[in-house]
Amino acid sequence: MDIDVLGTLAVRHKGVSITPTAPKPRQVLALLALRAGQVVAVGALSEELWGSKPPRSSRATLQTYILQLRELITAALENGPGDDAGKRCQAKDVLLTVPGGYLLKGGDGTSDVREFERLAGSGYRAMDAEDYPQAARLLREALELWTGPALADVHTGPHLQTEVKRLEESRLCALDQRVEADLRLGRHRELLAELTVLVNRYPTHESLCGQYMLALYRSGRRGEALDAYQRLRATLVRTLGLEPSPALAKLQRSILMSGPDTLTARPTTGVSVAPVG
Known part of the structure; x- marks a missing residue:
């Protein structure tokens, strides 16, 4: 699973997009993707979509959105490259229903957030070591992963707004330190x-x-x-x-x-x- 959120949302499985076009399924996928490998509670997804007063049909509607995502994953599994074992994998093995919620498996795919955090962390360590050329290079590479505001094309409810704020703070911190390194140079x-x-x-x-x-x-x-x-x-x-x-x-x-x-x-x-x- 390859996940990009530092700009527009793009989620691919085996190189095939599984990003829906409808706004609310995109919200669901965005939250699952940001927390890939972790259980996202049904209550959190419901609150993200409808706030503190979800409609009576919210659980059934959420299940419909999950089904739509699994249909996209199924298409990716059928059309993407892979061996016979990969072809036998089912969507429910990628987007799991677990007690209390859902879990999206990230596997060994790429994540622009994970790569940003890796590069920024290395840049901060270079700053601490007063290796300003290395710090400036690493932090610049980290910031180049951003193609716009986080989740720029996704409607955000309370949980995604918190995630976006966290990411933007991380971006600003990296920017501040990259400018500092350039000043030192x-x-x-x-x-x-x-x-x-x-x-x-x-x-x-x-x-x-x-x-x-x-x-x-x-x-x-x-x-x-x-x-x-x-x-x-x-x-x-x-x-x-x-x-x-x-x-x-x-x-x-x-x-x-x-x-x-x-x-x-x-x-x-x-x-x-x-x-x-």
């Missing part, structure tokens, strides 16, 4: 266009703002770096009633008082913010 000017987009997309993200300020200052644009800090501060105060963190305020003071060669770091990822006085 002196790629300030190359980063400016990308960081300009990012700070507008995430206007309260202090780490990205700090990276942007540092890239601007090292590119000889001191005034713009200070303006970026003031924009972030105004946004935090207006929307959250918070001041920038001490780490970011320290970077601002360093830009005011120091030469560019002395600014070699930026605020750590995930710095906290303090309430306005």
Whole structure:
């Protein structure tokens, strides 16, 4: 089973797509695929599809969706490559009914989420070892697996929304560390266009703002770096009633008082913010 969710949903068995076109069966498959190899409770699937007030027919309707998925799996088993043993495999052996729920077997297929996590993890270890070229390469490869927002073409209920949020946080963390690695390698000017987009997309993200300020200052644009800090501060105060963190305020003071060669770091990822006085 090959599973792609970092963009549009694509699930293939033996190279043949088993991704349905109808919205609700796609939701069911998406949740099963994200939790491949794990039991997904009937209650969780019902809540995903209909929220806290499912219709009386919800269990029967869910069974219909499972049947539709098994029909797609059957077609993949019949039309895909494989030996005689593979041909004898049935859809119910791939999408199992188990006590309390359903389980989709991932087998030894590919998963873009699993590959992303592997590459990102290796990139973080390279960062810890101060191997910035390796870290930048690995994290860039991890981020290239994303072709758009996670499950971009799937309607998401409460369970998928949680999964999407988790994946997007992981993506943002990897992005933050890849930018940090590039800054450590002196790629300030190359980063400016990308960081300009990012700070507008995430206007309260202090780490990205700090990276942007540092890239601007090292590119000889001191005034713009200070303006970026003031924009972030105004946004935090207006929307959250918070001041920038001490780490970011320290970077601002360093830009005011120091030469560019002395600014070699930026605020750590995930710095906290303090309430306005």
